[in-house]
Amino acid sequence: MTAxxxxxxxxxxxxxxxxxxxxxxxxxxxxxxxxxxAAAMDEIAERAGVSKPVLYQHFPGKQELYLxxxxxxxxxxxxxxxxxxxxxxxxxxRVQAAIGAFxxxxxxxxxxxRLVFESDLRNVAQxxxxxxxxxxxxxxxxxxxxxxxxxxxxxxxRLLGVGLVGxxxxxxxxxxxxxxxxxxxxxxxxxxxxxxxxxxxFPRTS
Amino acid sequence: MTAxxxxxxxxxxxxxxxxxxxxxxxxxxxxxxxxxxAAAMDEIAERAGVSKPVLYQHFPGKQELYLxxxxxxxxxxxxxxxxxxxxxxxxxxRVQAAIGAFxxxxxxxxxxxRLVFESDLRNVAQxxxxxxxxxxxxxxxxxxxxxxxxxxxxxxxRLLGVGLVGxxxxxxxxxxxxxxxxxxxxxxxxxxxxxxxxxxxFPRTS
DNA sequence: GGGCCATCCTACGCGCGGGTAACCAGGTCA
DNA sequence: TGACCTGGTTACCCGCGCGTAGGATGGCCC
Numbered sequence: 001m002t003a004x005x006x007x008x009x010x011x012x013x014x015x016x017x018x019x020x021x022x023x024x025x026x027x028x029x030x031x032x033x034x035x036x037x038a039a040a041m042d043e044i045a046e047r048a049g050v051s052k053p054v055l056y057q058h059f060p061g062k063q064e065l066y067l068x069x070x071x072x073x074x075x076x077x078x079x080x081x082x083x084x085x086x087x088x089x090x091x092x093x094r095v096q097a098a099i100g101a102f103x104x105x106x107x108x109x110x111x112x113x114r115l116v117f118e119s120d121l122r123n124v125a126q127x128x129x130x131x132x133x134x135x136x137x138x139x140x141x142x143x144x145x146x147x148x149x150x151x152x153x154x155x156x157x158r159l160l161g162v163g164l165v166g167x168x169x170x171x172x173x174x175x176x177x178x179x180x181x182x183x184x185x186x187x188x189x190x191x192x193x194x195x196x197x198x199x200x201x202f203p204r205t206s
Numbered sequence: 207m208t209a210x211x212x213x214x215x216x217x218x219x220x221x222x223x224x225x226x227x228x229x230x231x232x233x234x235x236x237x238x239x240x241x242x243x244a245a246a247m248d249e250i251a252e253r254a255g256v257s258k259p260v261l262y263q264h265f266p267g268k269q270e271l272y273l274x275x276x277x278x279x280x281x282x283x284x285x286x287x288x289x290x291x292x293x294x295x296x297x298x299x300r301v302q303a304a305i306g307a308f309x310x311x312x313x314x315x316x317x318x319x320r321l322v323f324e325s326d327l328r329n330v331a332q333x334x335x336x337x338x339x340x341x342x343x344x345x346x347x348x349x350x351x352x353x354x355x356x357x358x359x360x361x362x363x364r365l366l367g368v369g370l371v372g373x374x375x376x377x378x379x380x381x382x383x384x385x386x387x388x389x390x391x392x393x394x395x396x397x398x399x400x401x402x403x404x405x406x407x408f409p410r411t412s
Numbered sequence: 413g414g415g416c417c418a419t420c421c422t423a424c425g426c427g428c429g430g431g432t433a434a435c436c437a438g439g440t441c442a
Numbered sequence: 443t444g445a446c447c448t449g450g451t452t453a454c455c456c457g458c459g460c461g462t463a464g465g466a467t468g469g470c471c472c
Contacts, residue, residue: 013438013449035329037243041430051451053432062430095405120326123241135380150408155387156396163377163397164405170372171365174341181361190362191369198404199301199370202356219419219468247460257421262461 012049020058023048024072027065032111035120036066067126070119073112074134077105081138091149095164096192098142102168103188106176117173138165164195218255226264229254230278233271238317242272242327273332276325279318280340283311287344297355301370302398304348308374309394312382323379344371370401 014022026048030039041062045052059065084097106113116134121127139161146157168191175187182190193201220228232254236245247268251258265271290303312319322340327333345367352363374397381393388396399407 016449019449035326037326038329040428052430053452054450056431057449092406118328120241120243120328122324122326123244135376139380146405146408149410151410152408159377159381159388159393159396160400160405160408162380163373163400166376166380167369167373170341170375171369174345174368174372175365182365187365190365194366194369194404196404196406198400198402198407199352199366200298200402201404202352202358202366204355204357222418225419246458258460259422259462260420263419268460 016058019050019054023050023055023058023065024069028069028110028112028115031066031069032114035118036062037120063124063126066121067130069112070115070127070130073116074130076108077101077113077116077134078137080105082141085141085145091145092196094145095195096188098164099168099172099192099195100188102165102172103175103184106172107184113173113176117169135162135165167191167195222264225256225260229256229261229264229271230275234275234316234318234321237272237275238320242268242325269330269332272327273336275318276321276333276336279322280336282314283307283319283322283340284343286311288347291347291351297351298402300351301401302394304370305374305378305398305401306394308371308378309381309390312378313390317382319379319382323375341368341371373397373401 023044027039027044030044030047033039039062041052041055044065045055048055055065059068080101081098084101085094087097088094106117116131119127119131122131139158141161142164143154143157143161146152146160147154150157152160171187171191175182175184229250233245233250236250236253239245245268247258247261250271251261254261261271265274286307287304290307291300293303294300312323322337325333325337328337345364347367348370349360349363349367352358352366353360356363358366377393377397381388381390
């Protein structure tokens with residue numbers, strides 16, 4: 001997705017798959033900058049140094065293009081979360097790793113996280129599905145761990161998982177938007193401590 | 207905002223302010239159902255039993271109409287949060303009350319929370335501002351409490367506040383969407399316990 | 413009753429942007 | 443060398459939906 005920051009001589013012919021990757025990359029830039037609605041197919045094509053019909057030879061329509069991109073990043077996020085949970089068997093470390101996954105994801109190339117976390121277009125069912133899949137699957141993985149370890153019902157564990165995901169997602173988005181104040185590691189550890197020990201775990205020290 | 211579920215004879219003349227309230231109410235319905243972009247001014251007018259120019263006699267444009275509504279509910283959410291924190295001086299109870307505020311807000315009339323939490327139109331600066339104001343002010347209030355009570359720096363306290371708000375917001379939205387499984391009080395208490403004690407506070411009981 | 417104001421209506425203009433039709437160019441292979 | 447396939451271009455169509463011009467109607471005061 002970081003693909004081809006090449007010179008774009010606007011006359012070059014490209015093999016099909018290379019062009020496709022480049023189009024996806026251009027589309028991501030434009031969708032991230034403007035959101036779905038304010039993004040124009042003309043601009044995506046132009047940014048790729050190509051004319052509009054080329055775009056339509058690779059994707060049947062604007063929405064399908066958007067969905068292709070969204071799928072990519074939803075899968076990415078879910079994978080990061082899964083890997084984080086599988087990286088250790090110590091639950092305290094699991095929390096740290098999973099929260100780190102969210103901070104890494106929002107730091108990822110091109111602010112792609114906006115597609116997953118700030119999409120305009122939730123009203124379209126296909127988009128909503130994918131966004132909810134992200135929340136659902138992440139929370140589900142976490143809730144399994146919770147259920148193995150506590151006496152919670154599965155409904156309760158799911159809600160707890162969603163809460164933790166929400167905490168991680170929102171704080172990571174806030175952290176990246178106010179970049180500079182706190183280094184990533186410190187922020188991750190702070191939120192991990194909150195998740196693990198709760199707010200009462202920050203003792204009155206002063 | 208629950209205003210006037212009256213019969214709408216489609217010819218009735220209404221005093222200006224009554225009409226305005228009714229238009230806001232109709233607009234909220236449509237914006238919540240479809241989001242900003244898929245909402246048509248024609249439909250808002252029609253749902254209010256009135257023709258389009260009437261709408262434009264009360265609001266200069268679609269965006270201003272949306273903003274008026276958004277302001278209403280952002281203020282509502284912030285007020286609920288402030289009241290919750292002021293309702294007691296015991297911090298454990300404060301957590302409970304504040305989280306309850308989010309659950310109450312998403313239970314509020316007409317799913318208005320979607321305007322604040324799921325708006326398509328974040329790309330428009332004026333909308334983004336208002337949505338961020340909600341997060342910022344809620345988190346700020348919480349972080350003040352945190353700072354009074356711990357040795358955190360103000361940056362850290364703010365991030366913790368944002369995390370807690372995120373937890374409450376996302377879990378409340380999830381709870382309302384999967385309505386039926388858990389009663390509101392139980393859900394609120396569960397999340398309050400998570401916020402207060404952390405996930406490690408749910409002991410291995412089984 | 414007749415002017416006047418506030419309220420509401422039936423149309424219509426018009427720009428924007430997604431999607432398409434029709435045509436060009438260069439490399440390869442018989 | 444000419445058929446053909448791949449990859450690219452310019453120029454256009456057209457529907458949708460915001461916003462408006464211009465006209466009707468009913469109460470109210472003189």
